[in-house]
Amino acid sequence: MPQRAIGRDDGKDMTARRQRLYLEQLFGVRAAEQQAYGAFPRMAEIAGDEDVTAVLRSAASETEIQLARLNALLEGVDPPFDEPSPSPVELLHDAREVLNGKSETMEARDALLLRSARRSLRHQISGYESACASARRLGDFRTLDILLLSLDEELATDSALSEIVSHRSRLLRAI
Numbered sequence: 001m002p003q004r005a006i007g008r009d010d011g012k013d014m015t016a017r018r019q020r021l022y023l024e025q026l027f028g029v030r031a032a033e034q035q036a037y038g039a040f041p042r043m044a045e046i047a048g049d050e051d052v053t054a055v056l057r058s059a060a061s062e063t064e065i066q067l068a069r070l071n072a073l074l075e076g077v078d079p080p081f082d083e084p085s086p087s088p089v090e091l092l093h094d095a096r097e098v099l100n101g102k103s104e105t106m107e108a109r110d111a112l113l114l115r116s117a118r119r120s121l122r123h124q125i126s127g128y129e130s131a132c133a134s135a136r137r138l139g140d141f142r143t144l145d146i147l148l149l150s151l152d153e154e155l156a157t158d159s160a161l162s163e164i165v166s167h168r169s170r171l172l173r174a175i
Helices: 011-046 050-074 093-099 106-138 141-174
Strands: none
Touching: 011 050, 011 106, 050 106, 050 141, 106 141
């Protein structure tokens, strides 16, 4: 009987592991979207700068749509684990500080909100990129199209937030 090489599996085991990883990625992205869905509207309400408020409101609306897409994709699918995996970093920690009244000035509050939103978006972007790669590898092109749409929206929001940060930095240097 030939020995299997260490780390190699037959095709069925590998496919099952890839599918499990794919589901973990999809449920992980949904957990990140749920966290953002709870925070972005509140963040938009307390932002002082109208540009920050507008981008956060837009992000909140997009998050609601993205969450609905993910819920539709995962309807009737059992998660491959007991609980959605928590984020490795507390992505919205800065926002929680602001929401709890711990920032002193409007500028400091908006800076914390921007940092928190960008951190959350980058986490979501990374999750979508990983899920897209798995969908492509597994040939799930219907889901891939949906994930790519959400990824494009996340990238656009991150770009808008990045522009606000860059503009603020230029203003601070001019003073």
